[in-house]
Amino acid sequence: MVELIDxxxxxxxxxxxxxxxxxxxxxxxxxxxxxxxxxxxGHADVVGITGSPGAGKSTLVDKMAATYRxxxxxxxxxxxxxxxxxxxxxVLGDRIRMASNVGxxxxxxxxxxxRGQLGGVSTATTDxxxxxxxFGKDKIIVETVGxxxxxxxxxxxxxxxxxxxxxxxxxxVQMLKAGxxxxxxxxxxxxxxxxxxxRTVSELKEMIMMRDASPAAGTGGYHGAGxxxxxxxxxxxxxxxxxxDDGPDHDPASQITGxxxxxxxxxxxxxxxxxxxxxxxxxxxxxxxxxADTGEGVEGFLDTLDGHRAFLExxxxxxxxxxxxxxxxxxxxxxxxxxSLLERELEARGGIEAFVNDVVARxxxxxxxxxxxxxxxxDCLDHEEE
Amino acid sequence: MSTEQEPxxxxxRCLVAKVGLDGHDRGAHVIAxxxxxxxxxxxxxxxxxxxxxxxxxxxQEDVDALGISILSGAHNTLVPxxxxxxxxxxxxxxxxxxxxxxxxxEDRPGLKEEGVAAIFGPGASMQETIDFVxxxxxxx
Numbered sequence: 010m011v012e013l014i015d016x017x018x019x020x021x022x023x024x025x026x027x028x029x030x031x032x033x034x035x036x037x038x039x040x041x042x043x044x045x046x047x048x049x050x051g052h053a054d055v056v057g058i059t060g061s062p063g064a065g066k067s068t069l070v071d072k073m074a075a076t077y078r079x080x081x082x083x084x085x086x087x088x089x090x091x092x093x094x095x096x097x098x099x100v101l102g103d104r105i106r107m108a109s110n111v112g113x114x115x116x117x118x119x120x121x122x123x124r125g126q127l128g129g130v131s132t133a134t135t136d137x138x139x140x141x142x143x144f145g146k147d148k149i150i151v152e153t154v155g156x157x158x159x160x161x162x163x164x165x166x167x168x169x170x171x172x173x174x175x176x177x178x179x180x181x182v183q184m185l186k187a188g189x190x191x192x193x194x195x196x197x198x199x200x201x202x203x204x205x206x207x208r209t210v211s212e213l214k215e216m217i218m219m220r221d222a223s224p225a226a227g228t229g230g231y232h233g234a235g236x237x238x239x240x241x242x243x244x245x246x247x248x249x250x251x252x253x254d255d256g257p258d259h260d261p262a263s264q265i266t267g268x269x270x271x272x273x274x275x276x277x278x279x280x281x282x283x284x285x286x287x288x289x290x291x292x293x294x295x296x297x298x299x300x301a302d303t304g305e306g307v308e309g310f311l312d313t314l315d316g317h318r319a320f321l322e323x324x325x326x327x328x329x330x331x332x333x334x335x336x337x338x339x340x341x342x343x344x345x346x347x348x349s350l351l352e353r354e355l356e357a358r359g360g361i362e363a364f365v366n367d368v369v370a371r372x373x374x375x376x377x378x379x380x381x382x383x384x385x386x387x388d389c390l391d392h393e394e395e
Numbered sequence: 396m397s398t399e400q401e402p403x404x405x406x407x408r409c410l411v412a413k414v415g416l417d418g419h420d421r422g423a424h425v426i427a428x429x430x431x432x433x434x435x436x437x438x439x440x441x442x443x444x445x446x447x448x449x450x451x452x453x454x455q456e457d458v459d460a461l462g463i464s465i466l467s468g469a470h471n472t473l474v475p476x477x478x479x480x481x482x483x484x485x486x487x488x489x490x491x492x493x494x495x496x497x498x499x500x501e502d503r504p505g506l507k508e509e510g511v512a513a514i515f516g517p518g519a520s521m522q523e524t525i526d527f528v529x530x531x532x533x534x535x
Contacts, residue, residue: 023485026457030535034405097406098431104452105441112447117455122436124406 010038014045017144022114025144029119032136043136049143051331053085054318055166058152059192060173065199067106069173069301069310070152074116075109076307077148084110085117085141087134089153092122099123103152117141132341135166135334165337168330169317171195171310174213176206190216193294194317197310201298213296217281282313283320290324292317347386354382407532410458412440412449414477417467422495426462429521435528446473450480453490459532460491470498470506478510489533493524 013031016024028046031039056073058066067088074084088103101120110116121133134151141149151167172193196217198209281295295313299306321327355361358381367373411427413420420442430437438456440449453461461481465473474494481487487510494506495515503514512531515524 021485022454023457026455027535030408030457092436093431096432096434098434098436100427100431100437100439102439104438104456111445112451114451114454118452119455120436120438122406 010041011045014042017046017140018049020145022117025117025140026119028140029121029137032140033121033124033133035133039136043139046136046139046143050139051142053138053142053146053149054314055138055142055149055151055168056314057165057167057170058150058173059154059170060197060199061175062154064173064175065301066152066154066173067103069197069199069299069307070103070150071107071109072301072304072307073150073311074107074118076304076311078110078113078116082147083115083145085119085138085144085146085149087119087121087137087141087149087151089121089123089134089151091154092124097124117144117146132345135338138166165192166334168321168327169194169314171197171314173197173199174209175200176203176209194292195310195313196294196296198296198298199301201306202300206298210296210298214281217294217296282316283323290320292320350386351382354385358382407435407460407528408438408456408458409435409460409462409528410438410440410449410453410456411462411464412444412452412477413442413464414440414444414446414449414473415465415467415469416443417465417469418442419466420464422466423462423464426464426495426521426524429525430462430528433525433529435525446476446480449477450484450486453477453481454484454486457486458490459535460493460528462493462495464495465498466496468497470494470496471502474506474511475509489535491528491531491533493527495519495524 013024013028017028028042030036031042058070060066070086070088074086077084086107088101090099090101090103092099099122101122104118104120107116107118110118119137121137124133138149138151170192172190172195174196176198196213198206198213200206281293283290284293285291295316297306297310297313299310301307318327321330355364358364364373364378368375368378409430411423411430413423423439427437427439438452438458440452444452449461449463452458461477463470463474463477478487478492481490481492492511493513493515494511498506498514498516506514513527515527
């Protein structure tokens with residue numbers, strides 16, 4: 010095991026791959042591995058990418074990785090796909106899209122399946138991110154389908170979360186209301202060359218504004234940034250109708266090459282980003298556009314991510330996030346550990362079936378059973394307090 | 396549901412790879428599905444991959460089994476390249492390599508010598524292939 014860590018730290022890809030396997034399998038001793046890893050972590054930027062199926066996540070991640078490589082950075086990617094709840098089997102297809110990084114070992118791409126264990130996925134992801142971090146990757150991208158609490162948990166392992174939305178999808182935007190809107194630091198309207206991209210952008214901005222519009226927060230939202238919510242199409246588009254179909258003379262490319270990919274962080278300020286408020290600096294999630302297929306807008310998107318990272322560092326939010334992440338991690342481990350201890354206690358008392366029989370026969374009830382099984386633990390704690 | 400997996404219940408990971416200029420992917424799709432339904436985690440490479448890409452995927456994904464599907468007749472060139480790449484990254488020893496597709500009888504001994512564990516041609520049953528992978532997945 011120690012050898013494996015040494016090899017990983019020495020930069021051996023095989024060792025990194027094996028460590029992630031041990032983490033995924035919860036192999037005996039995987040905890041020792043993660044323990045060793047911890048002191049080598051804390052250097053990578055972690056970006057979470059989520060969005061509905063078909064939004065273009067994998068394609069965008071591929072282009073992001075290629076662009077980071079052009080900038081001289083190393084990249085790790087963890088792509089999570091669901092697994093069958095019946096057989097546990099899965100086809101992990103995200104790798105097919107990784108066409109821009111062929112043969113480049115400095116992009117370490119790993120597919121993981123959700124393996125059906127509630128909560129277990131996020132633990133494995135957190136630990137796999139640690140492995141990539143300790144290996145020395147500059148940027149780590151965690152990609153997952155954004156549906157359900159599990160995915161949201163996964164994405165919370167990231168410092169910055171980007172939510173992908175395909176254009177002209179009134180229904181998808183509706184879906185976003187169900188919780189994903191709250192976790193996005195940056196929104197990406199991908200496939201921006203399709204009709205309806207404009208409309209999706211302004212709908213998103215409107216929703217972000219409402220989300221941040223609580224009186225106490227006092228963030229100006231998009232109005233605070235000095236522009237009206239209907240005026241966000243970029244400098245070269247003054248009169249484009251908002252909320253309508255794109256006119257026949259509308260050139261989608263001009264929009265993408267407008268604010269999105271100008272390449273300077275300042276160019277995104279009228280598109281959201283850091284704003285000054287009475288309570289100090291706040292972050293209004295920018296809405297950027299991209300065409301992941303061709304790579305358009307990707308540079309601008311990465312700059313926006315860097316902008317968010319800088320904001321986190323400047324305001325101390327990064328440290329606060331890390332602290333709450335560690336707190337949550339400790340709690341989660343404690344839950345898992347006490348659960349397996351209690352499973353043992355349950356077995357020692359004849360297994361759950363016997364208790365169920367008694368409950369069905371109305372001889373006892375679930376609360377009494379729980380009290381009974383947890384009693385030894387309670388005794389221990391009481392004993393120590395004395 | 397325990398957090399530590401029972402020994403022997405390890406999830407088998409498997410890369411189904413299409414390599415070279417060979418656009419026939421029906422077989423690869425069918426076997427990928429069969430593996431999935433058998434409870435494996437299947438990574439599918441997609442069409443027209445170079446040996447390098449297959450090696451990169453097999454190493455990074457740390458698969459137990461690598462299934463190469465070739466119907467183009469280029470197996471004598473492509474398989475050794477993949478094997479060589481796996482050796483370079485120290486992944487050859489504990490990856491089970493199987494080949495599916497059209498492989499003439501006279502080429503089979505040569506491939507096995509290269510390190511291919513089994514060859515499944517037309518008519519091989521899914522169950523046979525699945526059982527073979529289950530039984531021969533390398534101990535880790």
